[in-house]
Amino acid sequence: MKKAIMILTFLVLGLTTALKAQEKEIFQTEDGAIKGYDVVAYFKENKAVKGNKDFSYDWNGAKWYFSSKENMKAFKASPDKYAPQYGGYCAFGYAQGHASPTEPDVFSVIDGKLYLNYNQKVQQMWTKDIPGFIIKADKNYKVEKEKKKDN
Incomplete structure (x- = not known):
């Protein structure tokens, strides 16, 4: 029941x-895509990591935030891999x-x-x-x- x-x-x-x-x-809130979390970090760190507004990228109608410049660069190079x-x-x-x-x-x-x-x-x-x-x-x-x- x-x-x-x-x-x-x-x-x-x-x-x-x-x-x-x-x-x-894209699922997004006022905090950005995926509530402002760094999608690359899921793959690199196997955990949810909040992105930093200093590292943002507009893609597919949403603003994506990243915890580091390296993660932002990785996403920019291959967004479909990380989205x-x-x-x-x-x-x-x-x-x-x-x-x-x-x-x-x-x-x-x-x-x-x-x-x-x-x-x-x-x-x-x-x-x-x-x-x-x-x-x-x-x-x-x-x-x-x-x-x-x-x-």
């Missing part, structure tokens, strides 16, 4: 944020068919790709079938991108 309520709550939150998500390809999957929206949410916000400290790096999740509880569900959820999320994300192109 608790799990069903949690999933229902997650879906409702996802639906309410879906309209906002449709406006922006999170699904625009930084919740990977589990996309597997369920909707965009949801994420928390920067709830992440996975799998096969050289960064995946973010809504919160710790959602990440626990995500880890139960990561390969299956990636397949579903990839498909749903592709469909969503096609819809945006057609509009």
Whole structure:
């Protein structure tokens, strides 16, 4: 019962944020893309590291912040290598068919790709079938991108 309520709550939150998500390809807040966290640090340090406003770069309609000049240079050279999957929206949410916000400290790096999740509880569900959820999320994300192109 608790799990069903949690999933229902997650879906409702996802639906309410879906309209906002449709406006922006990258999950961003007033703090920047991915709430101002350094996406390169996930790969280099395997942890969430807050970016520094002195090291910023505009890419794909969002402002990205980095903890060092080196990380900013790495991102500039290859943004697709470091950018999170699904625009930084919740990977589990996309597997369920909707965009949801994420928390920067709830992440996975799998096969050289960064995946973010809504919160710790959602990440626990995500880890139960990561390969299956990636397949579903990839498909749903592709469909969503096609819809945006057609509009």
